[in-house]
Amino acid sequence: MAGHTRTQRTFSEYLIERLIQTTGILVILFLALIFLFLLREGGATFFEVSLRDLLQTRWYPNEEYFGILPLVLGSLLVTLGAAAISLPLGLLTAVFIAEVAPRWMREVLKPLIEVLAGIPSVVLGFLGMVVVSPLVREYLGAPTGLTALSGSLMLGYMALPTIVSVAEDALDAVPKSYRDAALALGATHWQTIWRMTVPAARSGILTAVMLGVGRAIGETMAVMMVTGNAARMPLTLNSLLMPVRTMTATIAAEMGEVAQGSTHYHVLFAIGLVLFLVTFIINLVAAWAIFRQGRRYGRLLS
Secondary structure (H helix, E strand, O other), X not given: OHHHHHHHHHHHHHHHHHHHHHHHHHHHHHHHHHHHHHHHHHHOHHHHOOHHHHOOOOEEXXXXXXOOHHHHHHHHHHHHHHHHHHHHHHHHHHHHHHHHOOHHHHHHHHXXXXXXXXXXXXXXXXXXXXXXXXXXXXXXXXXXXXXXXXXXXXXXXXXXXXXXXXXXXXXXXXXXXXXXHHHHOOOOHHHHHHHHHHHHOHHHHHHHHHXXXXXXXXXXXXXXXXXXXXOOOOOOOOHHHOOEOOHHXXXXXXXXXXXXXXXXXXXXXXXXXXXXXXXXXXXXXXXXXXXXXXXXXXXXXX
């Protein structure tokens, strides 16, 4: 009877291992197929439009102007603005939850913050249009409330749950012996947090930032609703208070109306390919940071 039970357990473990392995292979396969599809559809762009034309400063496909530089810089401006907003707020919130808040409060705040990530982006875009944009126009003197700043504020809010959750997990993973050693040497509670705990969790915090930035740069609906969608070069000092257009918003707004197989169609896929590569690089950096953190802890434990 014991041998039969052991055989069943071994067979079940084998099935689970094969299922996990198959799932991992399928994920890699789907990712490769998506990349190949984008490469096939977007690669034709480089045979139809010269690289010099793609790097122009005007995007107006109706007149064969396919300069993607305003779209790239618009995405960069909004994403950097979102990172500047969400990084300090996310880090401070994570430190409060992991190191300052009592346990009962932590058990309440952590799930609530993670629930925020489930709010649909179209709802946040609507709130940005009716609440944030009028405030930007009224109090900052912008000609319109649909600006890069409005997009940065909404994206910063959307990136916060990811940054807080991952950074809090990284802080919580710091061994308690680190804190005890700092306190034993005479450090105060705040000195222990900022000079011991936070530096020890920097790889995990970097991962949180990378994932938050990846969340922000790939967002579509909220950005399309609050940034004004003007394909202009954001090179002036007041660019945050002017409308911009991002790569994601361009694809979402124009893909449904473009003729399949046209140059415009292929350029939109080329923009998607650029987005795919940027997001892939960000996630690769985050994975490398996690791997480095794991190796570091492994050396400390050994």
